[in-house]
Amino acid sequence: MRALLLWCAQNEWLSENVPRWGFVRRAVKRFMPGEDFDSALKAAVAFKSLGIGAVFTKLGENIKALSEATAAVEHYETVLKTAAEAGLEPEISVKPTQVGLDIDPDATFANLNRLADSAARAKGFLWIDMEGSAYTDRTLDLYNRLHARHSGVGVCLQAYLYRTAADINRLLPFKPAIRLVKGAYAEPADRAFPAKRDVDANYLALCALMLPDANRGRLRLVLATHDIQLIDRIARFADAIGIDRHKLEVHMLYGIQSAQQMKLAAEGYRVKALIAYGDAWYAWYLRRLAERPANVVFVARQMFG
Numbered sequence: 001m002r003a004l005l006l007w008c009a010q011n012e013w014l015s016e017n018v019p020r021w022g023f024v025r026r027a028v029k030r031f032m033p034g035e036d037f038d039s040a041l042k043a044a045v046a047f048k049s050l051g052i053g054a055v056f057t058k059l060g061e062n063i064k065a066l067s068e069a070t071a072a073v074e075h076y077e078t079v080l081k082t083a084a085e086a087g088l089e090p091e092i093s094v095k096p097t098q099v100g101l102d103i104d105p106d107a108t109f110a111n112l113n114r115l116a117d118s119a120a121r122a123k124g125f126l127w128i129d130m131e132g133s134a135y136t137d138r139t140l141d142l143y144n145r146l147h148a149r150h151s152g153v154g155v156c157l158q159a160y161l162y163r164t165a166a167d168i169n170r171l172l173p174f175k176p177a178i179r180l181v182k183g184a185y186a187e188p189a190d191r192a193f194p195a196k197r198d199v200d201a202n203y204l205a206l207c208a209l210m211l212p213d214a215n216r217g218r219l220r221l222v223l224a225t226h227d228i229q230l231i232d233r234i235a236r237f238a239d240a241i242g243i244d245r246h247k248l249e250v251h252m253l254y255g256i257q258s259a260q261q262m263k264l265a266a267e268g269y270r271v272k273a274l275i276a277y278g279d280a281w282y283a284w285y286l287r288r289l290a291e292r293p294a295n296v297v298f299v300a301r302q303m304f305g
């Protein structure tokens with residue numbers, strides 16, 4: 001089911017047609033407060049009163065013209081400014097292929113550099129998403145160049161890839177910011193652990209590798225997962241080696257494990273919700289279904305009203 005849904009995520013005919021189907025549009029609402037930034041901002045302001053921060057991401061990837069990249073950059077600049085004016089710590093999360101990586105790496109660097117400048121002016125933060133493994137080297141190269149100029153920039157790494165421990169070891173000397181996820185794309189078995197239990201074990205091992213640096217303030221470590229048992233194991237591991245578990249920062253997606261987000265925030269963890277919005281939700285939404293095929297039942301229920 002996961003492989004089928006991830007195949008659908010890449011299919012051009014489906015990506016053009018499925019977003020028009022009303023029952024799918026209704027189902028998507030579970031993961032998005034709305035398609036426009038105003039809805040995302042309202043959700044973020046409401047989260048703030050619950051002690052939960054927000055990271056904004058406008059959906060879109062693999063753009064075909066640099067003009068689309070410029071439009072995305074201008075949009076994110078407005079987001080940073082508006083969110084700061086609303087009293088939020090504005091964080092954004094951007095896909096490299098949303099700002100040109102398929103077309104021109106230098107233009108992509110210039111676009112991300114512009115966003116890092118804007119984030120610094122707004123006292124915010126720029127996260128760089130990690131896409132499929134064909135982009136990993138180029139994304140890390142962009143991150144290294146940006147991080148050499150800006151402190152408020154972080155990158156997402158994926159625990160399903162065999163290479164991630166080596167990538168972390170290369171990044172750690174430079175006081176990075178790392179958002180660790182399990183990984184959302186279809187990857188071959190020679191690059192990524194095929195079995196979920198191995199991905200979970202690697203996630204834990206990678207945290208063990210990073211926790212000492214996070215404890216010394218040499219790393220901003222974000223656990224980006226909805227896996228409560230895994231978060232609990234990492235917290236217990238942190239306790240065991242004398243690290244204050246409240247130095248752990250947890251990010252989850254809007255609409256998933258909402259009660260747990262509030263519980264973790266009430267327990268003193270730094271919690272942020274990644275709020276997605278925009279009309280280019282098709283591939284992103286299919287990846288959410290692939291993460292939990294039981295969500296397909298929810299889509300079917302929308303179909304039958």
Ligand SMILES: Cc1cc2nc3c(=O)[nH]c(=O)nc-3n(C[C@H](O)[C@H](O)[C@H](O)COP(=O)(O)OP(=O)(O)OC[C@H]3O[C@@H](n4cnc5c(N)ncnc54)[C@H](O)[C@@H]3O)c2cc1C
Nearest residue numbers: 129130156181182183184224225226227251252253288291
């Ligand atoms: C803040 C954030 C940023 C991310 N950025 C990236 C990125 O840049 N690149 C990338 O490849 N991936 C990214 N991801 C996605 C990530 O790789 C996983 O695919 C996703 O988080 C599901 O894995 P999990 O860690 O939640 O664990 P799982 O073991 O998959 O899930 C644990 C539990 O969480 C709940 N859950 C998980 N997913 C869903 C869902 N879709 N719907 C309903 N319940 C669910 C279920 O109860 C499940 O049992 C991001 C995830 C988060 C939270």
